[in-house]
Amino acid sequence: xxxxxxxxxxxxxxxxxxxxxxxxxxxxxxxxxxxxxxxxxxxxxxxxxxxxxxxxxxxxxxxxxxxxxxxxxxxxxxxxxxxxxxxxxxxxxxxxxxxxxxxxxxxxxxxxxxxxxxx
Numbered sequence: 277x278x279x280x281x282x283x284x285x286x287x288x289x290x291x292x293x294x295x296x297x298x299x300x301x302x303x304x305x306x307x308x309x310x311x312x313x314x315x316x317x318x319x320x321x322x323x324x325x326x327x328x329x330x331x332x333x334x335x336x337x338x339x340x341x342x343x344x345x346x347x348x349x350x351x352x353x354x355x356x357x358x359x360x361x362x363x364x365x366x367x368x369x370x371x372x373x374x375x376x377x378x379x380x381x382x383x384x385x386x387x388x389x390x391x392x393x394x395x
Contacts, residue, residue: 281298288294332338
């Protein structure tokens with residue numbers, strides 16, 4: 277594109293019409309490149325998700341409910357994140373939960389948050 281600009285500029289005496297054509301062309305190319313990059317990223321993300329899903333399915337101790345994390349609402353994801361953060365802080369105190377069944381799920385996190393605090 278730079279070569280086209282450099283070669284055609286002197287021919288058209290760098291006129292306003294020439295600048296308009298060059299600017300329009302670069303805008304269209306930029307727009308198309310954004311779509312190409314976005315499509316590539318979406319394909320890459322989808323393939324990565326499938327690979328992770330396969331790893332979760334292949335692990336006999338994994339919880340299959342984690343396969344559908346991308347379908348959860350933002351609130352459910354935040355609850356899951358907080359529950360795993362609590363697990364991480366508990367593991368530092370010698371009370372690590374090693375079984376996947378002991379790890380949090382959204383329902384138990386919601387139930388814990390709905391309970392009134394103990395006095």
